[in-house]
Amino acid sequence: MISFDAQMQQVRSHVAAVPGWSDRSLVIEPALSVLASPSWRGVDGAPWRATDKASGESLFVKVMDPDAALYIDVACGFEAAQRASKLGIGPKVYVADAATGVLVMEDLNAGWRVGTLERMLDPKLVDAVIAARKRFQEGPPLPRSAGVFDEIERFYQAVKEINAQLPSDIDWMMAELRFAAAALASVPVQTAPIHGDGNVSNILISDAGEVRLIDWDRAGNADPLEDLGSLLVEAFDREPEARDAFIRATGGFDESAFNRTRIYGIADDLRHGLIGALLSAKSPRNTFEFYKFASWRFLRCSMAVREPRFGDMVRRV
Structure with a gap:
């Protein structure tokens, strides 16, 4: 270093x-x-x-x-x-x-100020964030194209090769998300440049209510609903609020599109869990709590996949 x-x-x-x-x-x-x-x-x-x-x-x-x-x-x-x-x-x-x-x-x-979960309870702020992401999506393609399911496979292979510490149910989670990926593969998608990281701390908010998005390191070409899904899974821990934001973002409620969005959010948790596990095993910055971060993302993914509604989401994409 x-x-x-x-x-x-x-x-x-x-x-x-x-x-x-x-x-x-x-x-x-x-x-x-x-x-x-x-x-x-x-x-x-x-x-x-x-x-x-x-x-x-x-x-x-x-x-x-x-x-x-x-x-x-x-x-x-x-x-x-x-x-x-x-x-x-x-x-x-x-x-x-x-x-x-x-x-x-x-x-x-x-x-x-940095965005917080409390600030995400303000619909006007959430709408401003979504509007900023949509503006970015209108641009030409970026040099990198990688959807969340492709990245899950890439990082899973990487952590398995180095025998990184993983949760006991990782293979089950991978199987469930592969099942979801197969279902979504049949849905036609027009990719666009996306921010790619829903962490609310990547939102800066001015005293006047202006919004700026930071940390574009995960940006690439993917389904725009993937961008929305990564935001909703981070900003809202309850489905009703996520649904409300989805309706405002898309101008109506399309059940299949909403299910895709939610599945993308669940997949994003698995992806970031794998990234955290990879860094925990390989990064020389061993004072950072990479696996603690990974454990939370793995846990949230596992909880979502165990919900009976997950199967319904996959069935109705």
């Missing part, structure tokens, strides 16, 4: 490439505490803040960790972040260097 001092120097050199920042006297410091469980905050890349000593202006810098290559296409993620910047639905991007894994952005700090 790159040393703390070397990473700080890397941040300084990339900030100097931003117009108007080359000759400034800077304070470079970590921007926030990194936490894998429960919110996967700052895990994909080290978060830094570069502050101008004279003016107090600041930039946010993300330096991708080397082990991110286990589960992230950095070039695709950086392209998605740049698109979001141009659309005004993500922070403004000043530097996106995929070769070094450094992303320099505007610092949405003062006057902005």
Whole structure:
């Protein structure tokens, strides 16, 4: 792993490439505490803040960790972040260097807050998040195409090869989700670029109610309902609220589409459980609670699949 001092120097050199920042006297410091469980905050890349000593202006810098290559296409993620910047639905991007894994952005700090489950109870906020995702979906295809079921197979193979720690019912969960994948395979889908990560901590909300989406590392081309499903499974622990958001997002209630959306959310839990298990086994950052995060996602997936309604969802897609 790159040393703390070397990473700080890397941040300084990339900030100097931003117009108007080359000759400034800077304070470079970590921007926030990194936490894998429960919110996967700052895990994909080290978060830094570069502050101008004279003016107090600041930039946010993300330096991708080397082990991110286990589960992230950095070039695709950086392209998605740049698109979001141009659309005004993500922070403004000043530097996106995929070769070094450094992303320099505007610092949405003062006057902005991270999304929480409590904030997701506000329909206007949820609708603003969904609208931002829809705007992104209107763009041209991204370099990476990978639906959730393909990624589940990829990460399952990876964790089995290294004998990673997995729950006792993992093979059963895989069998059930493969059954669901086979049912969904017969449904015609028009793929689009999606954000790909429903974690509500990837939503920034201003005091004025503006919304910005961050962490575009999971972006790729997939069914737009997959994007909605990953959000609903994270934002709502009860189906009625998820159903209400689905109706507002789609303009009506289509049972088969809603069932697909919910299945995508359940599959997203399995995918992220496998990612957490993979990092728990292979990442040198062994102080992070990767398996604790994985255990929660595995548990929520297992609970959803054991529900009698899961079979009905699959049957009526």
